[in-house]
Amino acid sequence: MTGAPQLVVHRDKELMARAAAARLITKIVDAQSARGYASVVLTGGRNGNGLLAALAASPARDAVDWSRLDLWWGDERFLPDGDPERNYTQARAALLDAVPLNPARVHPMPASDGPYEVDAAAEVYAAELAAAARPEDHGQVPAFDVLMLGVGPDTHVASLFPEHPAVRETERSVVGVHGAPKPPPTRVSLTLPAIRAAREVWLLAAGEDKAGAAAIALSGAGEVQAPAAGARGRSRTLWLLDAAAASQLPPELYPPAVA
Numbered sequence: 367m368t369g370a371p372q373l374v375v376h377r378d379k380e381l382m383a384r385a386a387a388a389r390l391i392t393k394i395v396d397a398q399s400a401r402g403y404a405s406v407v408l409t410g411g412r413n414g415n416g417l418l419a420a421l422a423a424s425p426a427r428d429a430v431d432w433s434r435l436d437l438w439w440g441d442e443r444f445l446p447d448g449d450p451e452r453n454y455t456q457a458r459a460a461l462l463d464a465v466p467l468n469p470a471r472v473h474p475m476p477a478s479d480g481p482y483e484v485d486a487a488a489e490v491y492a493a494e495l496a497a498a499a500r501p502e503d504h505g506q507v508p509a510f511d512v513l514m515l516g517v518g519p520d521t522h523v524a525s526l527f528p529e530h531p532a533v534r535e536t537e538r539s540v541v542g543v544h545g546a547p548k549p550p551p552t553r554v555s556l557t558l559p560a561i562r563a564a565r566e567v568w569l570l571a572a573g574e575d576k577a578g579a580a581a582i583a584l585s586g587a588g589e590v591q592a593p594a595a596g597a598r599g600r601s602r603t604l605w606l607l608d609a610a611a612a613s614q615l616p617p618e619l620y621p622p623a624v625a
């Protein structure tokens with residue numbers, strides 16, 4: 367299991383997005399060089415989309431072989447295809463429509479105007495993940511290279527909200543979420559076991575309204591009360607913060623001791 371979460375604090379959210387985009391490009395290029403392909407799980411929210419927009423604007427984006435990149439989603443708002451509030455729609459606008467992806471490797475979560483209600487849609491997505499898992503992944507989902515998560519002010523990640531049934535799920539990799547406190551109420555989400563299958567989990571938090579959440583999640587809170595505390599990667603858990611989101615961290619966590 368992974369060690370303690372690592373923290374990187376940037377001056378502001380724009381710099382955080384640009385630096386995280388550069389970091390993601392490097393991870394994808396390294397994985398593709400080592401293994402021929404890379405797999406990344408995208409998040410919704412302003413910070414996740416800010417990172418994608420920064421990646422779209424980066425000249426280094428051409429270093430990525432977009433045709434050999436698998437894209438998955440950590441959660442989705444269960445809305446009709448093309449709805450501007452869908453995470454998939456927003457990711458397309460920020461980056462995906464501008465790069466030559468292989469459509470067969472892009473795996474949006476089902477939309478509400480498709481053939482499934484939300485719980486069946488979650489099962490369909492779980493089956494898609496299971497079909498993509500390789501024997502060496504040792505699990506029911508692929509060992510994603512990088513799984514990104516925006517952190518909510520209440521410490522939610524993906525659509526796993528504090529004290530909700532979805533955050534207690536220990537068996538299934540994907541669940542339907544009902545009655546989410548953040549609109550829309552109906553969502554599809556990876557579970558904590560699926561998130562923890564990733565090699566690296568990156569948590570993105572920017573802005574003063576995230577300072578309390580970051581402090582709680584990084585100070586030993588339980589994952590049912592603070593879902594972000596349960597989001598860990600197999601080999602690395604990385605918190606990418608701006609200075610405002612880091613402003614309430616306990617002094618033993620940040621700033622680093624001067625050498």
Ligand SMILES: O=C(O)[C@H](O)[C@@H](O)[C@H](O)[C@H](O)COP(=O)(O)O
Binds near residue numbers: 441523525548
């Ligand atoms: O569907 C959603 O609402 C998002 O997936 C959600 O989990 C988001 O990532 C966080 O709320 C952080 O959002 P911001 O980056 O906008 O603060």
